[in-house]
Amino acid sequence: MHATVAPRSSLAQIRGLLTLMRPRQWVKNAFVFAPLIFAGEFLKLQSIEKVALAALIFCVASSATYILNDLSDIERDRRHPKKSQTRPLASGLISVPQAIMLLLVLYAVLLATWFVMPAVLYVVLGYLLLNLAYTLVLKHQPVIDIFTIAIGFVLRVYAGAMALSVPVSSWMFVTTLCLALYLAAVKRGQELASNGSESREVLQHYTPALLNRYAEMAATGALLFYSLFVITTRPALVMTIPLVLYGLYRYWFIVESKDGGESPTDALLGDWQLLLTVAIWAVVSAVSIWPEQPL
Structure with a gap:
């Protein structure tokens, strides 16, 4: 049974919320920039701004999927020797209601991007639905779990292409x-x-x-x-x-x-x-x- 955790300071909880979003993992969203190079758009400031915004949107989306996955795996993570200490939810640093509130805020931010980049949002929604299926079912299916992770990277490339309105080559x-x-x-x-x-x-x-x-x-x-x-x-x-x-x-x-x-x-x-x-x-x-x- 999980032990009772002493109250944490506000600063510690803020750090916990940031950790919950896993900003170190945002480097994966560099795949969004691939079409910028191979479409020859990297010299155009407007194109750079569009792809950078698409990458930022994907950072928000990926953080939302990490939080959802941590909420789903909280009991398993509490039994894990490393994750029970490093994951904010499993360690008790962040409560479940706090994580859910942050998740809703991130979803609201994503919905707001409809007014800026609707084409990219379609790709992001596909990414979110894919990861929801992964969290609930697909991560337990051998081979499918690996392909699901891989498709997430492909969708990042598609997001960059949609931001630039260029096709993704085969x-x-x-x-x-x-x-x-x-x-x-x-x-x-x-x-x-x-x-x-x-x-x-x-x-x-x-x-x-x-x-x-x-x-x-x-x-x-x-x-x-x-x-x-x-x-x-x-x-x-x-x-x-x-x-x-x-x-x-x-x-x-x-x-x-x-x-x-x-x-x-x-x-x-x-x-x-x-x-x-x-x-x-x-x-x-x-x-x-x-x-x-x-x-």
């Missing part, structure tokens, strides 16, 4: 899907290795070898489709292929040697080489397609 869709499947498979593999199958119900259906094969297949697909995109459509980006390959290698090194794959965000933010690789990729991509016309 190359970008399949490359993003494969990369996201790779991250999701690695995440599940690290959860299984670190906490065992008891930490998450769906992990009882997986084995380390199976998840490793999933990750290998997805990483190979991401590299293959990205390379085909570059060679057939954007040959100026050929110098970015080694960067993508190094990024995949480096990430897997972090996973294997430092047990960092359970949180892709922590793995990225905690490794300067991976951060530098992403930064160089973005700069090289922008400079390489600078003279070219958008697709």
